[in-house]
Amino acid sequence: MTEEIHDVRLQVNGASHSVQVPARRLLSDALRHDCGLTGTHVGCEHGVCGSCTVLLDGRPVRSCLMFAVSAQDADITTVEGLADEDDVLSPVQQAFSDCHGLQCGFCTPGFLTTITAGLRDNPDPTEDEARDMIAGNLCRCTGYQNIVSSVLRAAEITRERA
Amino acid sequence: MKPAPFAYLRPGSLSEALAALSEAPDAKVLAGGQSLVPLLSMRLAAPAALVDINAVPDLDHVVVTDDGVRVGALARHADVLAHQAAAQAQPLLAMALSHVAHATIRNRGTTVGSIVHADAAAEMPVVLALLGGSVEVASVRGNRTIAAADLFAGPLESTLAHDEIATEAFFPALRPGEGVGFAEIARRNGDYALVGVAGLVRVEGGDVVEARLGYLSVNDVPTVVDVSGRSPEEAVEHVLTALEPAGDIHATAAYRSQLVRVLTRRVFQAATEHARGRTS
Numbered sequence: 001m002t003e004e005i006h007d008v009r010l011q012v013n014g015a016s017h018s019v020q021v022p023a024r025r026l027l028s029d030a031l032r033h034d035c036g037l038t039g040t041h042v043g044c045e046h047g048v049c050g051s052c053t054v055l056l057d058g059r060p061v062r063s064c065l066m067f068a069v070s071a072q073d074a075d076i077t078t079v080e081g082l083a084d085e086d087d088v089l090s091p092v093q094q095a096f097s098d099c100h101g102l103q104c105g106f107c108t109p110g111f112l113t114t115i116t117a118g119l120r121d122n123p124d125p126t127e128d129e130a131r132d133m134i135a136g137n138l139c140r141c142t143g144y145q146n147i148v149s150s151v152l153r154a155a156e157i158t159r160e161r162a
Numbered sequence: 163m164k165p166a167p168f169a170y171l172r173p174g175s176l177s178e179a180l181a182a183l184s185e186a187p188d189a190k191v192l193a194g195g196q197s198l199v200p201l202l203s204m205r206l207a208a209p210a211a212l213v214d215i216n217a218v219p220d221l222d223h224v225v226v227t228d229d230g231v232r233v234g235a236l237a238r239h240a241d242v243l244a245h246q247a248a249a250q251a252q253p254l255l256a257m258a259l260s261h262v263a264h265a266t267i268r269n270r271g272t273t274v275g276s277i278v279h280a281d282a283a284a285e286m287p288v289v290l291a292l293l294g295g296s297v298e299v300a301s302v303r304g305n306r307t308i309a310a311a312d313l314f315a316g317p318l319e320s321t322l323a324h325d326e327i328a329t330e331a332f333f334p335a336l337r338p339g340e341g342v343g344f345a346e347i348a349r350r351n352g353d354y355a356l357v358g359v360a361g362l363v364r365v366e367g368g369d370v371v372e373a374r375l376g377y378l379s380v381n382d383v384p385t386v387v388d389v390s391g392r393s394p395e396e397a398v399e400h401v402l403t404a405l406e407p408a409g410d411i412h413a414t415a416a417y418r419s420q421l422v423r424v425l426t427r428r429v430f431q432a433a434t435e436h437a438r439g440r441t442s
Contacts, residue, residue, distance in 0.1 A: 046203055050266065060269060062270070064203070135350065
């Protein structure tokens with residue numbers, strides 16, 4: 001059986017990508033293999049670890065729990081789209097650097113996208129709210145303490161830059 | 163960890179979606195996909211076709227009336243949770259929805275999809291069952307309403323026919339004198355609960371005259387136990403006898419029974435206080 005191939009237009013970080021994919025191509029795989037954007041990491045591939053989190057029309061979603069064909073014309077932001085055009089790190093990225101919020105870095109793209117959206121909804125989280133914000137993402141290195149610090153620091157940086 | 167091949171259909175109207183479903187006997191409906199896609203990726207399911215209803219218009223509503231809250235098939239958990247009028251009409255919705263997975267999953271997953279997925283470990287099926295709600299379903303053969311009591315046939319099995327699409331769920335409003343409560347215990351915030359309890363209590367003159375408790379992750383289907391006329395302690399014993407909590411890899415039977423005990427007391431009390439607080 002030859003598998004039907006779909007023409008799909010993906011809007012990623014402001015750029016349009018025309019890709020030809022089978023219907024079963026996960027959005028996470030389409031971003032990595034077809035768009036060449038390997039910043040989105042694939043960990044568990046069944047929605048548990050959060051590494052593949054991207055922003056879909058501004059809201060964080062698991063890209064491994066969506067098919068690329070379903071994302072036609074949606075506005076997608078991956079970790080590559082968080083820094084500004086001059087490669088100045090976003091507040092969340094800067095905070096992870098300041099607070100040592102990562103070690104191996106595998107889970108980091110998912111944390112960065114999740115927290116970017118989380119701080120938009122809640123710009124001044126308490127420590128408990130920061131923990132709740134990242135509860136859907138797994139990190140095997142840091143023990144989370146420095147990631148929680150990074151969330152709070154990112155809120156500070158956002159205020160400083162405003 | 164990649165899905166098996168399937169044909170993909172993205173109809174632009176409900177009638178097209180129903181026609182597509184009736185013509186493809188091995189098709190599944192894709193809404194939020196937060197339960198379906200992992201099943202496909204792990205190849206626990208391999209349907210020949212997916213009918214993606216995300217392009218069907220007018221299915222993402224959350225409408226609040228005096229009777230209750232109507233939730234369309236494409237309303238995401240996050241939209242229902244953020245709906246203040248819905249939370250006011252039926253506070254159990256927001257209480258339970260905040261426990262549905264993580265915010266990231268709630269952004270994509272749909273409340274109606276979660277209900278007809280009929281997972282006994284999920285929050286919204288038991289909420290619908292406890293409140294005595296219903297689901298509207300459509301097919302090329304016509305529409306019908308399925309009461310929550312007739313909806314859950316077994317583990318991950320609803321009574322929808324293959325060619326039917328659930329278009330809306332109806333959650334009755336909280337009536338005067340009623341109060342609700344919800345609590346669950348999970349290993350991590352947002353994980354599937356080891357036990358979860360939803361409670362609905364009605365008071366008259368401060369006394370509890372009606373009480374029902376709904377349990378998730380205890381039996382194979384969401385289960386509601388009527389504990390009217392019983393004290394909280396009598397309710398605990400009655401519930402344990404009725405449910406006979408079993409052990410699995412997540413919890414032994416003894417531990418699960420202990421969770422049922424503790425959460426039953428907590429939710430019974432919280433719902434009672436909620437009811438009294440609303441009437442005083």
